[in-house]
Amino acid sequence: MRSSKEFFVKTSGLRWVSMMLLAPIPWARWVWALPFLNVLAPSERYYEQRGWRHKKITDWGRQMIRQLRRWLPDRYLVVVADSSYAVLELPACAAGLLAPVTVITRLWLDAALYDPAPVRKPGTNGRPRKKGACQPTLQARLVDPKTNWEALPVAWYGGQQRLVEVASGTAIWYHNGLPPVPICWVLLRDPQSHFSPQALLRTDQAISPTQIIEWFVLRWQVELTFHEVRTHLGVETQRQWSDLAILRTTPALLGLFSLRTLFAQTLFDGKPLPERQSAWYIKALPTFADTLAFVRQQLWPVTLFGMSPAKPDMVEIPRALLDRLTDTLALAA
Template structure:
């Protein structure tokens, strides 16, 4: 029998209760506990080799545990999310990060396989494509007292389906940002009394996702990148009494973040936390404006233009859908997004977690 730490017993008990059949629950919990202890590749076969040292196991039984799954993965995800949040983030806003990762899988009969850009192997001048699955991952940032940087713990995972697969199944195609909005909606539904701050890269810094965050402004704040020459406007003026015609949807045009930075007025030097838990000396320009898209309306944002004074990083421009958020908080929140890259690199190289979630 595997003896697990006392602190993990409530989690394993809740996981068992979330599965209908006791025998299936026992195998799932046993597999989960062994996967924590196994060294090297966290494949099903590697976990079973460890379990065979404790008790006789039938490999096909555990393989069918995933291939013929009858348990609800979303219910198990809620159990894990409750355990993580109640233990590590019991109070205050919950910081969450999102990203996408490609898991190579070239088999002819693999469901959902498509040709995706591999962000790890690609650069600004060279693009590498890979056949396989693209997973949309939502993780919670957890800060531990003995670590110099937060840890990104994956909570929800969704498979991206390309347009060809969606057309064959007669389903509406969803972008990565739309899928992420769905995952965030699930998380907000599970924890209706909590507020979330989400950080994502350019793929999630879209106007549609900014509108989604603005619609749930009391529960969700989006932090992402925005182009330095973005078109920003003042809020629409109030309509004058007795005036006919269509009311204005935006106010006067504002200088772009890049133009404000080039003017050199209003910049502030500060030291902020950067990628990987390090620190950077930067010069920051910030302002508030309305991000407008024709036919979609406006979203009030705070933008932050960052110049790296150490000379090792290019200039960056971030934004948040909460104008009250400070520039330091926006920069550090986006810098914390890097931790999900580390998590996904370890998952892809060491485990078949995402494939099992399919």
């Protein structure tokens, strides 16, 4: 929160790499990010103190993509990642699998892009070429008057429609020692200059520029999930000193976000969820707090190991009062 472009603030803590499913939630009429695979990525100092080789978050990301492909060998997968994963190794790994995984992430404006390698002529000696002629950088295309810009309306942050100018093309992203990766790049800028020009890449050339932008915008739902689990499920409030407890608790709490959502999906069965209103806060759509309260209302009255005989009208206090207390506490907890 205190960092800026000129001043970077960091503090000690645990860094988690979380893979989430971007799923449309019917009663919320929005897309939520549901965590299902989380790994702890220790710092470089942690590895140095133990004499181990440092494992970067991009290494963890590649391993998680491979694991996801093993779980879902026949499903078409699209992984959307932020700028921390804008390195050649990640799309190279995803594109090199037997069943390739599509990667969408940012692309540096000064990235080295090339034309495809020319067709090898018969009788040519030496190793085949991996790339062709060097293309202009995306930074150069921004200021080139010959760049062909197209105005496109896209679904933007906050559910708004926004008009952006887009230029796109294909290239080979290559660096010495790594396999060449065919990509499609998308360069976008704001006609009103409200945000700086930026570039995105995709490894599946069949995806349209509009779709890649809208999928990348949905990545922001990951940040909203982190906010919800900190606010309602106690993430970052744990006080454990055991390594195993640290490794288990945060993934369990993140998984609880998805589990509660699945419970609600089963209980609603296509019915809308009435959102709670207050005099000082008017909500247009139900939130995770409403979902959490609804699931609590269904679970708390259930008596699994009751020793007293069942009394449908009285449970030590009047049933109406118990329901009222349950309803109040479900929202307050």
